[in-house]
Amino acid sequence: MTKTEIPPGVDAGPSREPVTRRRLAGKPARATAGSGRLAALLVSPTLLVLSIVVIYPTLMALKESLYGPKGLDPATGFISDTEPFVALKNYADIFGAAGERFWNAFWNTTFFTVVTVGLETVIGVAMALIMHKAFRGRGFVRAGILIPWAVPTAISGLLWRWIFNSDGVANALIGHQILWTTEGFHAKVAVIVAEVWKTAPFIGLLVLAGLQVIPKEVYEAARLDGARPPRQFWHITLPLVKPALLVAVLFRCMDALRMFDLPYILVGAQKHSVETLSMLAQNEASNVRFGPASAYAVLLFLYVFLIALAFVRLLGADLVGEGAARRRKKAGRRRMEVTA
Amino acid sequence: MTTTKTSPTSRTTTRALRCSAALAAGGLLITACSSSAGTDSGQSGAPSFEGRGPITYVAGKDTTGSVQPMIDRWNKQHPKEKVTFIQLPTDPDAQRRQMIQNAETKSDAYTVLSLDVVWTSEFAAHQWIDRLPQERFPLSRMLKPVVETAKYRGGLYAVPGSSDGGMLYYRTDLLKKAGVSQPPVTWDELKAACAKVKRLPEAKDMSCYAGQFQKYEGLTVNFAEAVNSAGGTVTDAKGTPDVDTPEARKGLDFLVGSAKDGTIPAEGVTYQEEDGRQAFQSGKLVFLRNWPYMYGLAANSGIKGKYAVAPLPGLNGPGASSLGGHNMALSSFAKNKATALDFIKFFTSEENTATQLKKASAAPPYASQYDDKTLIAQYPYLPVLKESILRAVPRPRVVQYGDVTAAVQQHAYAALTGDKSSAQALKDLQAALRKSVAQ
Numbered sequence: 001m002t003k004t005e006i007p008p009g010v011d012a013g014p015s016r017e018p019v020t021r022r023r024l025a026g027k028p029a030r031a032t033a034g035s036g037r038l039a040a041l042l043v044s045p046t047l048l049v050l051s052i053v054v055i056y057p058t059l060m061a062l063k064e065s066l067y068g069p070k071g072l073d074p075a076t077g078f079i080s081d082t083e084p085f086v087a088l089k090n091y092a093d094i095f096g097a098a099g100e101r102f103w104n105a106f107w108n109t110t111f112f113t114v115v116t117v118g119l120e121t122v123i124g125v126a127m128a129l130i131m132h133k134a135f136r137g138r139g140f141v142r143a144g145i146l147i148p149w150a151v152p153t154a155i156s157g158l159l160w161r162w163i164f165n166s167d168g169v170a171n172a173l174i175g176h177q178i179l180w181t182t183e184g185f186h187a188k189v190a191v192i193v194a195e196v197w198k199t200a201p202f203i204g205l206l207v208l209a210g211l212q213v214i215p216k217e218v219y220e221a222a223r224l225d226g227a228r229p230p231r232q233f234w235h236i237t238l239p240l241v242k243p244a245l246l247v248a249v250l251f252r253c254m255d256a257l258r259m260f261d262l263p264y265i266l267v268g269a270q271k272h273s274v275e276t277l278s279m280l281a282q283n284e285a286s287n288v289r290f291g292p293a294s295a296y297a298v299l300l301f302l303y304v305f306l307i308a309l310a311f312v313r314l315l316g317a318d319l320v321g322e323g324a325a326r327r328r329k330k331a332g333r334r335r336m337e338v339t340a
Numbered sequence: 341m342t343t344t345k346t347s348p349t350s351r352t353t354t355r356a357l358r359c360s361a362a363l364a365a366g367g368l369l370i371t372a373c374s375s376s377a378g379t380d381s382g383q384s385g386a387p388s389f390e391g392r393g394p395i396t397y398v399a400g401k402d403t404t405g406s407v408q409p410m411i412d413r414w415n416k417q418h419p420k421e422k423v424t425f426i427q428l429p430t431d432p433d434a435q436r437r438q439m440i441q442n443a444e445t446k447s448d449a450y451t452v453l454s455l456d457v458v459w460t461s462e463f464a465a466h467q468w469i470d471r472l473p474q475e476r477f478p479l480s481r482m483l484k485p486v487v488e489t490a491k492y493r494g495g496l497y498a499v500p501g502s503s504d505g506g507m508l509y510y511r512t513d514l515l516k517k518a519g520v521s522q523p524p525v526t527w528d529e530l531k532a533a534c535a536k537v538k539r540l541p542e543a544k545d546m547s548c549y550a551g552q553f554q555k556y557e558g559l560t561v562n563f564a565e566a567v568n569s570a571g572g573t574v575t576d577a578k579g580t581p582d583v584d585t586p587e588a589r590k591g592l593d594f595l596v597g598s599a600k601d602g603t604i605p606a607e608g609v610t611y612q613e614e615d616g617r618q619a620f621q622s623g624k625l626v627f628l629r630n631w632p633y634m635y636g637l638a639a640n641s642g643i644k645g646k647y648a649v650a651p652l653p654g655l656n657g658p659g660a661s662s663l664g665g666h667n668m669a670l671s672s673f674a675k676n677k678a679t680a681l682d683f684i685k686f687f688t689s690e691e692n693t694a695t696q697l698k699k700a701s702a703a704p705p706y707a708s709q710y711d712d713k714t715l716i717a718q719y720p721y722l723p724v725l726k727e728s729i730l731r732a733v734p735r736p737r738v739v740q741y742g743d744v745t746a747a748v749q750q751h752a753y754a755a756l757t758g759d760k761s762s763a764q765a766l767k768d769l770q771a772a773l774r775k776s777v778a779q
Contacts, residue, residue: 070466072465072739077464077465077492077493077739078465078466078467079465079466079467079739165610165615166606166607166610166615167607177606177607179606179607179609179610181554181610182555182609182610182757183555183753183754183757183759268554268555268556269433269556270555270556270746270749270750271555272750283746286433286436286437286440286742287740287742287743288440288462288466
């Protein structure tokens with residue numbers, strides 16, 4: 001009974017096959033060159049916008065990261081006009097003198113990402129299961145769960161700062177005074193609690209969407225076979241919701257790696273216990289050291305990129321939409337056959 | 341994705357373009373361009389300020405609504421030289437960032453800048469603001485420490501618009517009941533007075549003293565005050581760090597010792613201005629170091645009529661406050677600098693600073709206003725504030741102020757929370773300051 005093998009692509013809907021076939025059948029092979037040009041033309045505005053808002057700034061940041069901070073001329077007391085070219089020194093520095101702060105921020109970022117995303121996944125899935133259940137007042141529960149996600153991060157940072165105040169709600173509840181916003185592990189805990197509160201609903205939302213496309217019949221069959229709810233969850237719900245869950249977790253990871261405003265507002269700038277890579281880059285930039293700031297930002301960018309790549313490659317997160325990818329592959333094969 | 345924080349542009353080209361554009365436009369700006377392009381001799385040749393026409397005034401969000409009426413008045417008198425008020429966010433960091441961004445792109449969008457007093461050196465050293473002709477402003481009538489905050493290496497780079505000094509708020513009712521007739525002048529007196537107050541039944545659960553000890557700019561202010569009040573310095577007049585001294589040690593020891601023996605409450609290390617004010621107003625504190633802004637606010641609380649202010653105490657006598665406030669500076673890349681200079685003069689005139697005192701409770705830079713009987717009747721703290729400002733020491737006047745304040749916060753906070761001894765903290769701080777000043 002647990003061998004309830006779901007035919008691949010159930011989530012993509014049953015209408016996929018005919019559509020593909022129809023399109024492939026109706027498309028004359030000769031039109032490829034012309035439609036290619038048309039496609040290029042149609043896509044070019046998007047590419048143009050992308051290169052202006054993404055590629056150009058990224059390249060500029062890369063270039064900027066090769067320059068050092070401007071020097072002060074002790075004779076005149078003025079800062080020099082130009083930034084010296086230092087090649088890869090900004091990157092090399094993280095293994096030397098300035099490295100301590102970088103690695104602290106790096107580990108904080110990683111720690112926050114692993115812990116918050118882990119907790120969010122568990123809580124988010126639980127939330128989704130609750131929201132999916134049919135019961136009275138489900139609308140209220142759904143709205144209640146989603147509110148934290150709707151609150152802007154800066155605002156929720158302020159909100160939690162009130163809660164974690166020395167005579168705030170958190171201390172009143174545990175009946176013991178912890179100074180959450182000072183340096184130390186408790187500051188990390190405060191950030192994690194606030195972050196999980198805020199973003200678990202996001203995972204809940206995406207998983208809920210995934211849950212809703214699982215056909216009821218599968219559960220009926222499982223029930224007939226005598227599978228109890230925990231088994232149903234592990235062997236039906238989880239595998240079928242996996243594509244949606246992976247995308248949600250990937251998005252959360254990328255977001256958590258760039259975490260900035262929550263620790264900045266909740267605990268404060270310059271706090272080593274909660275300083276993330278984004279905060280470090282911001283701090284360097286605000287001290288007019290754009291070179292090192294860019295270097296840190298580039299490293300963060302690479303880090304995020306690698307994590308995203310790992311998700312897609314190792315875990316098979318489906319970003320483009322599994323159906324679309326498969327369709328493309330099939331279409332390509334077909335075209336090859338035609339041209340051959 | 342998040343790699344786009346910086347705004348790198350080829351700076352020299354922009355300048356060349358702007359200058360040639362100005363040339364083509366009729367040459368009004370030639371002098372402005374050439375003077376701000378001169379890299380070395382800001383000390384000798386004062387730039388000439390030419391060009392008249394519309395300008396902008398850039399400051400943080402005006403929460404009191406007192407700025408626009410003053411600008412309106414100016415605009416009425418000078419219809420051809422209108423001033424537009426550009427409001428930046430309330431957060432000082434965000435203000436500074438936007439002003440720096442404007443300067444880095446050499447934009448002429450900002451003309452007159454309202455700078456926090458600690459930014460003067462940085463803006464002057466980067467030549468983002470012009471050196472101003474001292475003789476055109478009534479500096480001699482202003483309080484000397486306030487004028488000092490507007491200077492960099494002896495040159496005037498801004499004109500004081502408002503000032504601010506720390507004061508000691510104390511509970512008059514409790515002190516009187518405990519038989520303490522005078523507010524404390526030294527730290528020992530403060531502790532002694534507090535001990536007497538604590539013997540009163542109603543003061544049993546109170547803490548003695550607090551300031552702003554959270555790890556943020558307020559800690560730098562309070563740390564510098566403690567060090568200066570004990571006769572030490574953070575950086576000397578030239579900006580050279582000199583904080584690893586016995587005097588500075590006594591200052592820091594006062595804070596650390598007070599945190600340890602409970603004179604400062606345990607949660608004191610989380611206090612910013614508002615937290616301290618709440619604690620004082622709800623009767624948790626006997627003494628509080630805070631800015632004058634709280635004087636009026638406390639009058640609307642449960643301690644109405646039960647508090648007063650005194651100068652900050654020190655080691656052997658009255659202490660030295662740090663200075664707050666804002667200075668008006670002229671962006672190097674602006675147009676119509678003649679108008680701008682007149683506007684700065686207008687804006688910092690005695691008449692307008694008096695208005696600012698009344699409407700925004702901003703401390704005026706002029707000495708005479710602290711002796712004005714009608715103003716004192718309205719703001720009883722003025723004489724104390726004057727004393728506080730006269731004895732005040734500006735925070736470190738260094739180009740890399742951001743790094744200096746970060747280092748102070750890091751090491752002072754470690755000492756306050758007991759992670760480090762004060763001796764070790766000062767030693768580390770001295771090393772850190774050396775490094776950032778050398779940059």
